[in-house]
Amino acid sequence: xxxxxxxxxxxxxxxxxxKMLISQENPADLAxxxxxxxxxxxxxxxxxxxxxxATEVFSHLEGDNREALITAFSDKELEEVVADLFIDDxxxxxxxxxxxxxxxxxxxxxxxxxxxxNEILNYPKDSAGSIMTTEFVTLRxxxxxxxxxxxxxxxxVDKETIYxxxxxxxxxxxxxxxxxxxxxxxxxxxxxxxxxxxxxISVVTTDDKEDVAKQLTHYDFIAMPVTDTENRLVxxxxxxxxMDVIEDxxxxxxxxxxxxxxxxDGYFKTSVFVHAKxxxxxxxxxxxxxxxxxxxxxxxxxxFAALPILVAFIPMLMSAGGNCGSQSSTMVIRGxxxxxxxxxxxxxxxxxxxxISVIVGVILSVINAVRILIMYRNSQECDSAVLALIVSxxxxxVVIIAQIMGCCLPMLAKKLKFDPAIMAxxxxxxxxxxxxVLIFFNIAMTILHIR
Amino acid sequence: xxxxxxxxxxxxxxxxxxKMLISQENPADLAxxxxxxxxxxxxxxxxxxxxxxATEVFSHLEGDNREALITAFSDKELEEVVADLFIDDxxxxxxxxxxxxxxxxxxxxxxxxxxxxNEILNYPKDSAGSIMTTEFVTLRxxxxxxxxxxxxxxxxVDKETIYxxxxxxxxxxxxxxxxxxxxxxxxxxxxxxxxxxxxxISVVTTDDKEDVAKQLTHYDFIAMPVTDTENRLVxxxxxxxxMDVIEDxxxxxxxxxxxxxxxxDGYFKTSVFVHAKxxxxxxxxxxxxxxxxxxxxxxxxxxFAALPILVAFIPMLMSAGGNCGSQSSTMVIRGxxxxxxxxxxxxxxxxxxxxISVIVGVILSVINAVRILIMYRNSQECDSAVLALIVSxxxxxVVIIAQIMGCCLPMLAKKLKFDPAIMAxxxxxxxxxxxxVLIFFNIAMTILHIR
Numbered sequence: 001x002x003x004x005x006x007x008x009x010x011x012x013x014x015x016x017x018x019k020m021l022i023s024q025e026n027p028a029d030l031a032x033x034x035x036x037x038x039x040x041x042x043x044x045x046x047x048x049x050x051x052x053x054a055t056e057v058f059s060h061l062e063g064d065n066r067e068a069l070i071t072a073f074s075d076k077e078l079e080e081v082v083a084d085l086f087i088d089d090x091x092x093x094x095x096x097x098x099x100x101x102x103x104x105x106x107x108x109x110x111x112x113x114x115x116x117x118n119e120i121l122n123y124p125k126d127s128a129g130s131i132m133t134t135e136f137v138t139l140r141x142x143x144x145x146x147x148x149x150x151x152x153x154x155x156x157v158d159k160e161t162i163y164x165x166x167x168x169x170x171x172x173x174x175x176x177x178x179x180x181x182x183x184x185x186x187x188x189x190x191x192x193x194x195x196x197x198x199x200x201i202s203v204v205t206t207d208d209k210e211d212v213a214k215q216l217t218h219y220d221f222i223a224m225p226v227t228d229t230e231n232r233l234v235x236x237x238x239x240x241x242x243m244d245v246i247e248d249x250x251x252x253x254x255x256x257x258x259x260x261x262x263x264x265d266g267y268f269k270t271s272v273f274v275h276a277k278x279x280x281x282x283x284x285x286x287x288x289x290x291x292x293x294x295x296x297x298x299x300x301x302x303x304f305a306a307l308p309i310l311v312a313f314i315p316m317l318m319s320a321g322g323n324c325g326s327q328s329s330t331m332v333i334r335g336x337x338x339x340x341x342x343x344x345x346x347x348x349x350x351x352x353x354x355x356i357s358v359i360v361g362v363i364l365s366v367i368n369a370v371r372i373l374i375m376y377r378n379s380q381e382c383d384s385a386v387l388a389l390i391v392s393x394x395x396x397x398v399v400i401i402a403q404i405m406g407c408c409l410p411m412l413a414k415k416l417k418f419d420p421a422i423m424a425x426x427x428x429x430x431x432x433x434x435x436x437v438l439i440f441f442n443i444a445m446t447i448l449h450i451r
Numbered sequence: 452x453x454x455x456x457x458x459x460x461x462x463x464x465x466x467x468x469x470k471m472l473i474s475q476e477n478p479a480d481l482a483x484x485x486x487x488x489x490x491x492x493x494x495x496x497x498x499x500x501x502x503x504x505a506t507e508v509f510s511h512l513e514g515d516n517r518e519a520l521i522t523a524f525s526d527k528e529l530e531e532v533v534a535d536l537f538i539d540d541x542x543x544x545x546x547x548x549x550x551x552x553x554x555x556x557x558x559x560x561x562x563x564x565x566x567x568x569n570e571i572l573n574y575p576k577d578s579a580g581s582i583m584t585t586e587f588v589t590l591r592x593x594x595x596x597x598x599x600x601x602x603x604x605x606x607x608v609d610k611e612t613i614y615x616x617x618x619x620x621x622x623x624x625x626x627x628x629x630x631x632x633x634x635x636x637x638x639x640x641x642x643x644x645x646x647x648x649x650x651x652i653s654v655v656t657t658d659d660k661e662d663v664a665k666q667l668t669h670y671d672f673i674a675m676p677v678t679d680t681e682n683r684l685v686x687x688x689x690x691x692x693x694m695d696v697i698e699d700x701x702x703x704x705x706x707x708x709x710x711x712x713x714x715x716d717g718y719f720k721t722s723v724f725v726h727a728k729x730x731x732x733x734x735x736x737x738x739x740x741x742x743x744x745x746x747x748x749x750x751x752x753x754x755f756a757a758l759p760i761l762v763a764f765i766p767m768l769m770s771a772g773g774n775c776g777s778q779s780s781t782m783v784i785r786g787x788x789x790x791x792x793x794x795x796x797x798x799x800x801x802x803x804x805x806x807i808s809v810i811v812g813v814i815l816s817v818i819n820a821v822r823i824l825i826m827y828r829n830s831q832e833c834d835s836a837v838l839a840l841i842v843s844x845x846x847x848x849v850v851i852i853a854q855i856m857g858c859c860l861p862m863l864a865k866k867l868k869f870d871p872a873i874m875a876x877x878x879x880x881x882x883x884x885x886x887x888v889l890i891f892f893n894i895a896m897t898i899l900h901i902r
Binding site for chain 1: 752778780
């Protein structure tokens with residue numbers, strides 16, 4: 001709605017009305033608007049933004065729109081935006097821009113900021129250090145609440161969050177945390193050391209960012225302090241960045257579980273060729289694996305030459321195995337992802353899945369047997385009871401094996417430091433297919449030979 | 452580690468040391484500890500907790516442990532805990548306890564709280580009203596910053612968050628919001644109306660809780676105000692509760708996408724029978740659907756009687772269709788879940804998937820044709836070129852059809868107000884299977900007859 005109004009105002013060059021309109025909006029919504037406008041209109045609209053909103057809107061924009069804006073910026077404009085950005089946003093920006101733009105950005109960054117940005121860029125990808133911000137409020141343990149408020153007032157403007165303050169000593173070692181709530185609810189003369197949380201929970205710069213995000217959620221923190229290996233406070237990870245990490249990881253899990261390489265950008269931003277590239281590797285791998293199943297079937301030509309109706313059950317057995325396997329692998333992959341299941345639970349999980357698979361397998365087999373007995377009761381080609389026996393026996397075994405594989409393989413992958421999500425439905429199905437066909441024809445040959 | 456120490460101390464009845472140990476820990480970690488201890492030990496340990504920690508630990512506990520504790524509580528203990536809980540936590544507690552326990556809880560709740568709890572319980576399940584808390588700080592627009600701080604100090608103790616304060620008029624209408632950061636950075640004499648955010652973003656009690664959580668993340672809010680239909684402020688949804696909603700929804704999507712009914716509890720808390728029940732419905736449905744594919748194969752008996760090697764390609768074609776379909780359906784389901792894809796993008800998505808599928812299909816077919824030409828070059832049974840033609844032609848068509856279905860069906864499901872996630876891999880695969888087999892045998896019959 002606002003998009004259409006904005007387009008209309010831009011068309012009629014009614015910039016005053018547009019300026020009024022956008023000054024009322026939330027920065028996150030304005031970023032969405034700018035992302036949807038044509039590039040030139042986005043630049044015009046951005047320049048109409050009130051100064052105090054502009055940088056916040058900028059930090060919410062998509063990568064290519066930021067690039068377009070930076071290209072349009074005068075040196076002075078660029079300098080202002082870069083100075084206003086929180087350090088972690090500046091790092092993000094630099095990481096996603098092409099080299100020529102990075103060069104221009106760094107030229108307009110203050111030497112101190114440039115130093116900090118370079119330090120953060122040096123932390124390993126996916127580490128806590130790489131997503132932290134270095135802007136936080138520190139207090140001393142011997143300060144009074146009144147002094148603490150003075151300090152927050154003086155230094156708080158540029159800080160991403162002021163609601164948790166960090167108590168450090170002369171060597172920057174983290175001693176404790178104190179929330180603004182506790183400060184507000186205490187007397188002005190109280191000393192910080194009397195109200196601070198001792199034994200503060202913190203992470204180390206090299207910790208995995210996903211673990212940090214999970215810990216922050218576990219403790220319901222607004223920000224998680226990050227220290228170096230000697231417990232010196234070097235940064236904080238704020239809850240909004242932690243939520244982004246969790247969302248990205250979920251996205252990645254979904255992609256991997258559907259046998260795709262995860263995409264950095266959104267669906268529409270990713271080109272057709274990149275989409276195809278992300279999908280083709282697994283498809284090729286799974287196609288070639290499934291030819292193994294085909295070769296196995298070919299080996300049992302004599303079986304289905306003797307009883308061609310057997311072939312009709314292959315799709316059902318393959319799909320039952322695949323579906324059961326994907327159910328248990330999905331449960332286990334999620335359990336591992338949210339830390340509910342650990343490797344030490346291996347046998348507990350296997351025993352649980354075994355019991356579930358027996359129940360499920362028996363129910364499916366019985367219903368299937370009934371169906372075969374009814375449908376093939378007048379068949380000339382075969383004895384319906386024998387057919388029911390062959391198919392149902394196979395079905396029970398296939399369900400049990402598929403479910404056990406579905407729970408074991410993700411846990412083993414995790415143990416071997418692979419992403420458990422690669423052991424999801426597509427791969428499990430392909431393995432289950434081969435097992436199904438082998439079991440099916442062996443049971444069929446045995447039973448039919450006995451006759 | 453702390454679990455073993457605690458068990459050891461409990462065994463030796465060294466309650467003083469245990470008390471010291473636990474008073475150092477974070478409430479979220481203590482809840483984990485209590486969840487892992489035997490029930491009687493958990494009750495003993497809970498009673499050793501410092502009073503200011505106890506209720507917070509209680510609100511982090513698993514359902515059945517809370518029930519055990521409440522059963523062990525004296526009336527006085529219960530009254531204290533219930534009075535201390537935030538309203539939204541009290542509502543959660545009541546929702547998950549059995550009727551007899553609920554009765555006892557409500558008996559020990561103050562009449563005012565009971566009234567509020569009943570109101571919240573009356574909001575539809577999955578609505579913003581059902582997850583909000585009614586404890587927040589309100590300010591008036593004509594207050595000064597100093598008066599605001601006085602009010603926060605007086606009323607803030609029991610509020611779940613004080614960092615965003617809500618400006619209301621005499622009729623409780625929401626006029627604006629002001630952050631404690633802005634209060635702290637302003638002069639004491641400033642009026643609230645001069646620093647408050649006008650046009651505050653808010654949701655209505657009946658809005659879907661998932662949408663509310665997504666909006667909160669979009670705006671990076673600490674809390675989202677909830678109003679009734681007349682814009683009167685009745686509650687807030689805090690970021691930690693919003694994160695829980697998002698996690699639950701993701702969990703649910705994963706379950707549905709693997710063809711399971713979502714489970715309310717965790718993997719281990721859910722019994723074997725409930726797990727089996729959650730899985731059997733879809734398995735039965737998919738098993739019966741896949742027999743259709745089987746019947747189709749049976750119909751083409753003459754085709755594979757003439758050229759038995761055809762059967763060997765069925766698994767590969769079925770799995771290629773299933774995998775391609777699940778890739779595109781996963782992309783679209785996620786895109787819909789995070790609001791990146793909307794129904795209005797229908798043709799854009801279909802066109803994109805069409806182009807991707809042509810690229811992917813052609814690559815797979817070419818590689819597959821080469822494989823067949825090499826592997827069957829000396830075959831007595833058939834001409835490898837004809838076989839390669841039949842299989843590769845089928846493969847291109849199957850890939851294209853599966854990907855188009857994979858993107859259309861979730862969007863149509865969404866349009867028809869179903870959860871798009873039901874159109875995930877298992878169902879798509881089953882439909883793609885049928886198509887693959889039909890296309891395969893028709894192409895084979897046509898080409899073989901022509902000869």
